Amino acid sequence: MIKLPFLKGKEEEAYGNQDPGAPLIELRDIYKIYYMGDEEVHANDGISLKIWRGEFVAIVGKSGSGKSTLMNIIGALDTPTEGEYILGGIDTSEMTDDELAEIRNKMIGFIFQQYNLLPKLNILENVELPLQYAGLGPAERKKKAMESLERVGLQNKWKNMPSQLSGGQQQRVSIARALAGDPSLILADEPTGALDSKTSKEVLNFLKKLNDEGNTIVMITHDPSIAMNSKRVVRIMDGKIMFDGDVKEYAAKL
Amino acid sequence: MLQSFKMALKSIWGNKMRSFLTMLGIIIGVAAVIILVSVVSGYMNTVVESFASMGVNQISVNVNNMQSRSLSVEDMYEFVDEHPDLYERITPNVSVSYPLKNGNETMSSTSIKGYSEDYLGIKEYEMDTGRNLSYADCMAEKRVAVLGYYTAVTLFGSPEEAMGQKIKIGANSLKVVGIVERQDEDELEEGGTDDFVWLPYSVAAKMSRSANISSYIITTRSTDNTDECTDTLETFLYEVFKNDDFYTVMANSELLDELNSQIAMMSTMLGGIAGISLLVAGVGVMNIMLVSVTERTREIGIRKALGAKKSVIMQQFVIEAAVTSSIGGIIGILLGSLGTGAIGTAMGISAAPSFGAVLLSFGVSVGIGLLFGYMPASRAAKLNPIDALRSE
Structure with a gap:
């Protein structure tokens, strides 16, 4: 079980309903409202969604559909205006910035479209970063980061700087970084957006493999063909869920 | 971190x-x-x-008004003798306005002053050759002088040669009885610490045609109670003059502070x-x-x-x-x-x-x-x- 220091004394309460049958992610009637002058923009307009452990869910939608807003909420980067977001039995809707930072650090592994590696750190240091923020000592950090790099097959490049690697390799480093902290959830935002079709396929196959190993993956994409690699598809339009079902069902509808 | x-x-x-x-x-x-x-x-x-080398334990007394009441050298000596716990030495301090002559040349930078025999001790100097001014010199108004090292060397070539020679200050001629040890190890220069003539204060006063001596240097036994020393001195002077505008008392340590x-x-x-x-x-x-x-x-x-x-x-x-x-x-x-x-x-x-x-x-x-x-x-x-x- 993940230990979150700020829950000191309240662990029971937080983890109490965490029976194996409970969903890893539970969104209850989520609204995210932005104000543009006098106008209200409902980026998320009453979204309810449950995702269980071991699932591979693709969230699909055109740009402006609200899928990025949804990703930010699922990724604990942002809090909803209304509604509850429960991640691993912990309600994050009312959390402070620092508490959200801890949730992101301990429970979520991010894979970004632009890889988002720090250019001035080498590969190993990049992968070590979340472990460092989790407060691990140098030796343990290095061990875990190397293991993680081994999983993506880049252990020999640990000394390299990100700019010395190809796009596909950089994305694999960012996957290694996402895996390093053993997160409950891997959140991939357009993971193939910046890659050619061949490397895209490699990355997607890798995500499938991770899912086969038991990792829960949520992937955000605008491309229905990419979504086909998942097991379950959620389609968002105008801030609402328009479709939620098995990938085969989704394929049939296209 | x-x-x-x-x-x-x-x-x-x-x-x-x-x-x-x-x-x-x-x-x-x-x-x-x-x-x-x-x-x-x-x-x-x-x-x-x-x-500080000028002496932090010195107190200088200046009397600016000698018209109404007078203060004699004897009065000052008596006062100092009455307070042996406070004061150590006293000397009148008489400036001579005539220059020192070296042949036809004038040594205008040389400091020429009249002191008592105590001045050597006040400055903590030693004699190089000959003797210091004496009590008898002052009392008898003997026309003798003690020279600084530079002055002796400039006038006569060496301290030994200077002994017994005559120097001319204005129209007066004085016999050299002693030369003070060289003070400045680095350089001998005109107007420096080694360029001076000391003569008995009584002679100096006479040369300056001033009947009264208006300036004194007194040293204290210790630098710790300078305030007490100056206060006692001021009290004494006030009793004489009944007006504190007539004199000034300045401790060097005050200047230093x-x-x-x-x-x-x-x-x-x-x-x-x-x-x-x-x-x-x-x-x-x-x-x-x-x-x-x-x-x-x-x-x-x-x-x-x-x-x-x-x-x-x-x-x-x-x-x-x-x-x-x-x-x-x-x-x-x-x-x-x-x-x-x-x-x-x-x-x-x-x-x-x-x-x-x-x-x-x-x-x-x-x-x-x-x-x-x-x-x-x-x-x-x-x-x-x-x-x-x-x-x-």
């Missing part, structure tokens, strides 16, 4: 030119503080030293001016740190997304600013110390960077880093991770 230091060093090294320019302000500021404060205090120490406080003020003022340049340097650090935050918005976003808390981001930027200014401070201290040494040598004074100045300027430079690093750092810490991630 250690990690943050490493990160800060890496970031500073990664932007060498920018870091150097940021540091430059601090380097100049710190070096300026150290050089100004140290050179000024070095110079002032030299002044104080030369002042005065001088010291002036020096302290001067150092503080100059230090303050240099301090302003440090402040400007601090604003420079803040500026660069703000640029750095803006430039690295994306980096901050990534770090926050990966779980960096506010305090961690904060720490990163504050440490970076503090490390930048500390490195600048250390370089400034080195340059300042070297500069102080060089300027001190050039000016011929012994100036050493004072520990206080080094500590102060280093403290200020680190303080500036922390203070001016805080604002940009807190801006960085408050960045929303989503906005930060989106920035290019």
